[in-house]
Amino acid sequence: MKDFDDREERVGKLKGLGCARKRVEDARFTQGKGNYVDDVKLPGMLFGDFVRSPYAHARIKSIDATAALELPGVIAVLTAEDLKPLNLHWMPTLAGDKQMVLADGKVLFQGQEVAFVVAEDRYIAADAIELVEVDYEDLPVIVDPFEALTTDVVLREDLDTSEPGAHGPRKHHNHIFLWEEGDKTATEQAIESSEVVAEEMVYYHRTHPCPLETCGCVASMDKVNGKLTLWGTFQAPHVVRTVASLLSGIAEHDIRVISPDIGGGFGNKVGVYPGYVCAIVASIVTGKPVKWIEDRMDNLMATAFARDYWMKGRISATKEGKITGLHCHVTADHGAFDACADPTKFPAGFFHICTGSYDIPVAYVGVDGVYTNKAPGGVAYRCSFRVTEAAYFIERMIEVLAIELNMDAAELRRINFIRADQFPYHSALGWEYDSGDYHTAWDKALAAVDYEGLRKEQAERVEAFKRGETRTLLGIGLTHFTEIVGAGPVKNCDILGMGMFDSCEIRIHPTGSATARLGTISQGQGHATTFGQILASEIGISSDNITIEEGDTDTAPYGLGTYGSRSTPVAGAAAAMAGRKIRAKAQMIAAYLLEVHDGDLEWDIDRFVVKGAPDRFKTMTEIAYAAYNQAIPGLEPGLEAVSYYDPPNMTYPFGAYICVMEIDVDTGEHKIRQFYALDDCGTRINPMVIEGQVHGGLTEALAIAMGQEIAYDDLGNCKTGTLMDFFLPTAVETPHYTTDHTETPSPHHPIGAKGVGESPNVGGVPAFSNAVHDAFRAFGLRQSHMPHDHWRVWKIAHDLGLHG
Numbered sequence: 189m190k191d192f193d194d195r196e197e198r199v200g201k202l203k204g205l206g207c208a209r210k211r212v213e214d215a216r217f218t219q220g221k222g223n224y225v226d227d228v229k230l231p232g233m234l235f236g237d238f239v240r241s242p243y244a245h246a247r248i249k250s251i252d253a254t255a256a257l258e259l260p261g262v263i264a265v266l267t268a269e270d271l272k273p274l275n276l277h278w279m280p281t282l283a284g285d286k287q288m289v290l291a292d293g294k295v296l297f298q299g300q301e302v303a304f305v306v307a308e309d310r311y312i313a314a315d316a317i318e319l320v321e322v323d324y325e326d327l328p329v330i331v332d333p334f335e336a337l338t339t340d341v342v343l344r345e346d347l348d349t350s351e352p353g354a355h356g357p358r359k360h361h362n363h364i365f366l367w368e369e370g371d372k373t374a375t376e377q378a379i380e381s382s383e384v385v386a387e388e389m390v391y392y393h394r395t396h397p398c399p400l401e402t403c404g405c406v407a408s409m410d411k412v413n414g415k416l417t418l419w420g421t422f423q424a425p426h427v428v429r430t431v432a433s434l435l436s437g438i439a440e441h442d443i444r445v446i447s448p449d450i451g452g453g454f455g456n457k458v459g460v461y462p463g464y465v466c467a468i469v470a471s472i473v474t475g476k477p478v479k480w481i482e483d484r485m486d487n488l489m490a491t492a493f494a495r496d497y498w499m500k501g502r503i504s505a506t507k508e509g510k511i512t513g514l515h516c517h518v519t520a521d522h523g524a525f526d527a528c529a530d531p532t533k534f535p536a537g538f539f540h541i542c543t544g545s546y547d548i549p550v551a552y553v554g555v556d557g558v559y560t561n562k563a564p565g566g567v568a569y570r571c572s573f574r575v576t577e578a579a580y581f582i583e584r585m586i587e588v589l590a591i592e593l594n595m596d597a598a599e600l601r602r603i604n605f606i607r608a609d610q611f612p613y614h615s616a617l618g619w620e621y622d623s624g625d626y627h628t629a630w631d632k633a634l635a636a637v638d639y640e641g642l643r644k645e646q647a648e649r650v651e652a653f654k655r656g657e658t659r660t661l662l663g664i665g666l667t668h669f670t671e672i673v674g675a676g677p678v679k680n681c682d683i684l685g686m687g688m689f690d691s692c693e694i695r696i697h698p699t700g701s702a703t704a705r706l707g708t709i710s711q712g713q714g715h716a717t718t719f720g721q722i723l724a725s726e727i728g729i730s731s732d733n734i735t736i737e738e739g740d741t742d743t744a745p746y747g748l749g750t751y752g753s754r755s756t757p758v759a760g761a762a763a764a765m766a767g768r769k770i771r772a773k774a775q776m777i778a779a780y781l782l783e784v785h786d787g788d789l790e791w792d793i794d795r796f797v798v799k800g801a802p803d804r805f806k807t808m809t810e811i812a813y814a815a816y817n818q819a820i821p822g823l824e825p826g827l828e829a830v831s832y833y834d835p836p837n838m839t840y841p842f843g844a845y846i847c848v849m850e851i852d853v854d855t856g857e858h859k860i861r862q863f864y865a866l867d868d869c870g871t872r873i874n875p876m877v878i879e880g881q882v883h884g885g886l887t888e889a890l891a892i893a894m895g896q897e898i899a900y901d902d903l904g905n906c907k908t909g910t911l912m913d914f915f916l917p918t919a920v921e922t923p924h925y926t927t928d929h930t931e932t933p934s935p936h937h938p939i940g941a942k943g944v945g946e947s948p949n950v951g952g953v954p955a956f957s958n959a960v961h962d963a964f965r966a967f968g969l970r971q972s973h974m975p976h977d978h979w980r981v982w983k984i985a986h987d988l989g990l991h992g
């Protein structure tokens with residue numbers, strides 16, 4: 189029978205869920221036809237650039253722009269004084285703090301925006317910056333967050349210490365908040381009464397997402413029509429529109445925000461930066477479009493950094509290795525302003541996922557946010573919500589506990605994993621893990637690398653080293669991580685009061701093709717490819733015939749944007765739900781055309797078929813045409829749907845990573861011999877895209893663990909503000925990755941999918957770092973701070989007395 193014969197062919201044509209479809213956006217990108225912010229060129233467009241502070245902490249005595257204004261081609265120089273009448277010299281941050289747009293009386297970090305020079309082009313602006321004379325009086329600099337909490341030096345003179353901040357009482361003038369979760373007393377009791385306790389300070393250093401394309405925007409105020417158009421590198425265009433409206437007083441419908449192609453975001457492009465505000469003001473003042481694009485140093489020194497978490501941990505267990513409690517206190521260095529992009533109720537993001545993949549009966553977390561003279565942000569870097577810090581913390585604590593117990597770290601994990609039959613699992617810190625099967629993933633991973641064989645080889649290597657036969661050691665870096673992505677249920681996740689739902693709107697055209705628009709925005713993830721696949725499987729139209737659009741607030745439905753691996757869990761779900769609405773209406777149309785009852789039809793790939801009569805059917809193409817031509821009496825013509833999806837829960841992807849590393853004891857150099865990454869992100873939409881995501885995320889993890897860092901000297905000078913000093917791995921440093929998967933669907937997501945984009949970074953960093961630690965375990969190493977660059981690794985060996 190024909191309809192059975194061609195099923196496979198029809199599924200193939202659909203290019204739906206599970207298909208390793210090639211990325212449709214790549215034709216454009218590989219041929220230089222991408223359209224990035226800097227490609228936006230408007231008639232009469234001006235260029236704005238910042239005078240930035242060379243000091244980390246200084247009072248501004250005066251700013252003299254006379255010489256700059258005399259330079260031909262310079263149009264204006266804006267300072268805080270110019271913004272004051274508009275009340276725009278400070279702006280609210282996403283974390284409930286406020287931030288100077290332009291230095292108001294003093295500067296608080298090196299690279300801070302002091303004045304905005306507007307000129308006819310970028311080069312004139314650069315020359316003019318040099319001509320702006322700023323008289324600074326330097327102040328004592330605080331770069332150490334622990335010192336910040338004891339010093340008399342007041343960083344934020346604008347804040348009244350006696351008054352609570354956005355997240356409760358402040359105990360010191362440089363303190364931002366104390367955020368706590370879990371049962372402190374019960375945790376302390378459990379730990380004190382346990383047979384074995386391991387204690388360690390785990391530091392996750394300050395680093396930076398450093399996307400290929402820096403941040404920037406073009407603001408164009410059309411005074412005749414009262415419309416403001418803003419192109420920019422925004423990971424959340426609708427939120428930017430709302431913020432721009434609230435700040436400027438321009439009605440939201442008069443603002444159009446467009447995120448064109450974005451050259452990598454990695455969380456760096458979530459926040460709102462002074463450059464956006466200044467470009468808008470400058471366009472309003474001059475009546476001309478104004479572009480602002482950071483250079484690399486601006487980007488590294490002034491836009492959102494990541495991490496900088498000092499995590500003091502205590503973990504306890506029975507002699508047999510069953511974990512009994514986990515206690516963590518974090519000193520979180522937020523820099524000069526608290527500009528984290530966490531959901532409002534979570535000033536430390538989702539850090540309390542730090543019980544990880546383990547069934548820990550009691551736990552407590554306390555996070556103290558602290559101001560220092562460093563750049564603000566703390567927003568992200570392939571994990572917006574502090575999940576990377578949490579995973580690194582627990583995966584280090586497990587290793588340290590294994591040392592304390594004199595036990596194999598793989599076995600210790602296995603003993604403590606949450607079992608498959610415990611899901612949905614309620615963690616001691618309040619999360620409900622949706623689904624997982626950790627033991628299966630773990631066993632698969634250990635078998636894939638021949639774990640026992642590796643341990644044997646390692647032991648032999650240690651002996652050979654002791655006999656003086658080799659100078660390299662072998663490290664086996666283990667990690668089993670649990671991610672939490674898909675913020676999130678509107679009931680507990682919002683940003684500036686806007687619930688974190690997401691959206692999809694779809695229109696089926698008469699000839700059976702479709703356009704779908706979503707509230708998210710791809711920065712390279714491949715949404716144009718993958719969202720089409722979700723829809724294809726739902727509505728039976730080939731993904732090749734579905735155009736995906738994102739990023740234009742004039743056309744896309746309101747959404748909260750792309751970060752925190754939320755696009756798949758939230759907007760992906762909205763796409764599926766919108767697709768189902770389409771299908772429901774299509775079913776009525778098909779029933780009408782076939783003259784049967786709705787209930788007599790069943791869905792089959794790309795058509796509705798009369799039950800028991802396989803040759804009586806209507807394909808989606810036929811139905812689409814009919815929707816515009818033979819509307820059912822009493823039913824609206826057309827075939828469109830929109831879904832705003834509020835997820836009932838987050839999704840909890842997980843994975844098992846193993847890194848095998850050779851370390852040269854005399855030079856500190858490392859070589860990654862093998863990297864095995866098993867990811868479980870539930871239902872897989874596009875295996876090829878997933879693999880690309882994992883490769884990218886692992887390479888960023890390699891960078892962070894092995895060399896990348898935003899470092900300051902005692903005067904608050906940023907020592908790593910260029911790519912000469914800031915490590916970006918190239919093909920030379922990047923190892924071969926072996927990817928693998930298990931597939932445990934999310935029970936609450938319409939198609940069972942979980943996010944995956946962040947996972948490789950969440951799991952990768954501890955895997956690389958644990959490999960370094962593990963290589964030296966036999967010689968007594970417990971904890972050593974990242975990044976494990978050659979010098980630091982050499983220093984470990986040296987301090988352990990391995991250099992003779």
Ligand code: PCD
Nearest residue numbers: 453454455568570571572712718752755756873874944945
């Ligand atoms: N299951 C599944 C899942 C997923 N997927 C795919 O994959 C991707 C991803 O997804 P997700 O996970 O959902 O995510 P999204 O939301 O989309 O995105 C986000 C992410 O993403 C990642 N990745 C990437 N890539 C690229 N290329 N670029 C970029 O920039 C980036 N970024 C990064 C980050 S950082 Mo944050 O922002 O920090 O929070 S977060 C993040 C897409 O495409 C999708 O569709 C599939 O297929 N399947």
Ligand SMILES: [Cu+]
Nearest residue numbers: 571572573575
């Ligand atoms: Cu995250």
